[in-house]
Amino acid sequence: MHKMTKLELMLTGKTESHIHWLSNNIGIHHEMLSSFNQLQLAAQSAGIELTIASGFRSFERQLSIWQNKFSGISAIKDTSNQILSTENLSEREKIHAIMLFSALPGASRHHWGCDIDVYAKNLLPAEQPLALEPWEYQASGHFYPLTVWLAEHAKTFGFFFPYDKFRGGVAQEPWHLSYLPLSQHYQQAYTEALLAETLLNTDIQGKALLLQILPELYQRYIINIAEA
Numbered sequence: 001m002h003k004m005t006k007l008e009l010m011l012t013g014k015t016e017s018h019i020h021w022l023s024n025n026i027g028i029h030h031e032m033l034s035s036f037n038q039l040q041l042a043a044q045s046a047g048i049e050l051t052i053a054s055g056f057r058s059f060e061r062q063l064s065i066w067q068n069k070f071s072g073i074s075a076i077k078d079t080s081n082q083i084l085s086t087e088n089l090s091e092r093e094k095i096h097a098i099m100l101f102s103a104l105p106g107a108s109r110h111h112w113g114c115d116i117d118v119y120a121k122n123l124l125p126a127e128q129p130l131a132l133e134p135w136e137y138q139a140s141g142h143f144y145p146l147t148v149w150l151a152e153h154a155k156t157f158g159f160f161f162p163y164d165k166f167r168g169g170v171a172q173e174p175w176h177l178s179y180l181p182l183s184q185h186y187q188q189a190y191t192e193a194l195l196a197e198t199l200l201n202t203d204i205q206g207k208a209l210l211l212q213i214l215p216e217l218y219q220r221y222i223i224n225i226a227e228a
Helices: 006-011 030-045 059-071 091-099 144-157 180-189 192-200 207-212 214-222
Strands: 019-021 027-029 050-054 115-120 176-179
Touching: 006 180, 019 030, 027 030, 030 050, 030 144, 030 176, 030 180, 059 091, 091 207, 091 214, 115 144, 176 180, 192 207, 192 214, 207 214
Parallel strands: none
Antiparallel strands: 019 027, 050 115, 115 176
16 A cells, blocks of 8 residues: 555545534534635525534544444435335445445545535424435425525535435435535545555455445446536
């Protein structure tokens, strides 16, 4: 294994050097802080308390999400938000089922710190837990005003929705915002070879098959996003 460059460590979630911590568990790329603050202030003036549910995610955190889903500790859900019965799935089917909502460790855009999951804190009904599910952001959902506002204003501040609709890879994620000036650069720098090397040197469930079908997974889930 070659010694990873600073950029490669950042792309795969193996460093936090680019992260500004907003709280104990929410961090974002320090070069995105000003634009996010401006977006948040603009939303506030429209009566929306724009809040980050998930920002930077380390390689270790993404690996634990993967391992828990693969081994059955955590549930795997389908596009209708129903829990899948995994004992009837082949290993290949399980990999695709997980990747609908969860990225491979080393391949999550959350590693970069410029991709965030957002919601409107003041629109979440009392006693209702945040689910981060599409229905919350759709016409009858409590975050619909946020969806409408972001559709009109996010781009002004440099943000776009990489998973604006289902393209046969990652499920639609109306809560996932990406800061284009940074993410565009990182996406261009990211390679299938970097991911292959990362997985090769990781004790991950499904490893042999993951490496075997990686070209297909890379095309379908990692670079298959909306144009900004």
